[in-house]
Amino acid sequence: MKIIVLVKEVPDTYGDRKLDLETGLADRAASEAVLDEIGERALEVALSFADAHDDAEVVVMSMAPETAAPTIRKGLAMGAAAAVHIADPGLAGADLGLTARVLAAAIRRTGFDLVIAGNLSTDGSGGVLPAMLAELLDVPNATALSSIEITADSVSGTRSADDATMRVSATLPAVVSITEAMPSARFPNFKGIMAAKKKPFETLTAADLGVEPHDLSVAMSIMTAIAEKPARAAGLKVTDEGDGGTRIAEYLVENRLV
């Protein structure tokens, strides 16, 4: 069983996150880069399955700038058997459609029974990539799982919505995404860090995958304008003169906050 886990390098949530107003991209120099926590959780799902099943092979995959290699390597240190890194300057600023085309090509090339991703990245927060991949790969898709069971030929789990939970299942091969309800990931130990040095680490370009980044026949998103987030306006101060509660309630209703 081959499980591909999609991971991503993102700016540390604990640091300052800035938008580069020239390019409209995240300013990667502004804060420390880390492995996205939701991706780590996805990897933990795969690794715990591999712990219990000798025939399972876990591959971490990422489309990211070349500088992200050490971050992807952390996935190997945690226990993944191999890594695939698609690094191509031509892919900088890729939109979700292009990202999905590239990843789908790489997934197909590597071969897979199951693809596990996080439901939403910490930086881009697109949230649709797993579904796009399933479409391109022409396999079933189960998103936002808060629990998951993997067997030799199927995957099932719980999908929580606001006022209901669904039990979903799919036959393999499939693409799934998991939520923050899944357990946090293990820390890599020193043995794992040293072992990671010797594990296969494949670096690919868009051309290796036969993807043309600037294919004008495919729909793509184009950034037309960019502006800094406006400074926060001063809030409303309610002095309680007996009607404080009512006034706060009115404010909340007026601004559609309840």
Next chain:
Amino acid sequence: MMHDLSPEEVQLYDMVCEFADTVVAPQSYEADRSHTLSMDVVAQMGELGLFGLPFPEQYGGQGGDYMALGLAIEALARVDQSIAITLEAAVGLGAMPIFRHGTEEQKAERLPDLVAGRALAGFGLTESEAGSDAGATRTTAVLDGDEWVVNGSKQFITNSGTPITSFVTVTAVTGERTRPDGSVSKELSTIIVPNGTPGFTVAPGYDKSGWRASDTHPLTFDDVRVPAANLLGERGRGFANFLRALDEGRVAIAALATGAAQGCLDEAVAYAKTRNVFGVPIASHQYIAFTIAQMQARVHTSRLAWHDAARRVDAGLPFKKEAAIAKLVASDAAMLNARDATQIFGGMGFMNESLVARHYRDSKILEIGEGTNEVQLMVIARELGLE
């Protein structure tokens, strides 16, 4: 980080920093307040392989070296010196003497549990009348048939009374030796005394001013009988064995002190940028900025010193002087940085909830344990031929 580290060493340091920040730090205030070592944290450190860092995989270790151990200790000490010293003592004083001087049977029996963090061990050298002058040891061990009979007491012994402590290695006088010049000296040996052996009493822990979540006890031995096979290393080599352990331990304490100094620096930088007094961040005062610049310089020199000493240990080079220098400068750095950081925090720095207040109380022992700083000066002077 320093340019001398390999990418894997940087990853190890970052990984232990992450563990320290997310698992250790949240419990540190309460553990300090209640004087309790969290066995849950110890267990998680075990799972992470920290207790096995410098040991070969044959004994369940991580196959790293002394450098790797120092990096882990430094990373932990930024946020919690009690946890860092628990690791330092467990490896340097508990497991390392067994690894270095134990027989194959002793290693096979004891190391796997220690290396996995399932068990802890202490090293009992200090006595009420034998601290800096460790040769003044009074505890005795007499061979009676195939058993050692141990009598005496030890004080300030780290990791000697946790729920998972399995033994304490004690130094004891096992006889007398006549030197070639006719003078008589004590014969010192090291003996493994399992916790729970009749006559071996671990008294309640001390009420310490710092390192309060670290486990430290006085020990008494009253006709304690252990098998003759519990002798660790050669009879009469006790002194040499613990000197080696202490020399190495100084490198690890220097790493710990560097972490403490770094923790104070990080806190001071963050606070000085955000604390507004007289309408401006206090960092905009040159006096504060320069104070913090000094703190950074101390961290840097301490780190250089311990890295050099650790690399020497790993390369099998002489390191006695370098270890003493590293311990001297790094413990002073921790103490000074703790004082400066506390000052920068003002009244908040005096509250135990703030990390700098804990570093202020915790750092003093760094100038005392594993040989006082006066002893470090003695060692350095002796290495220079000044007796």
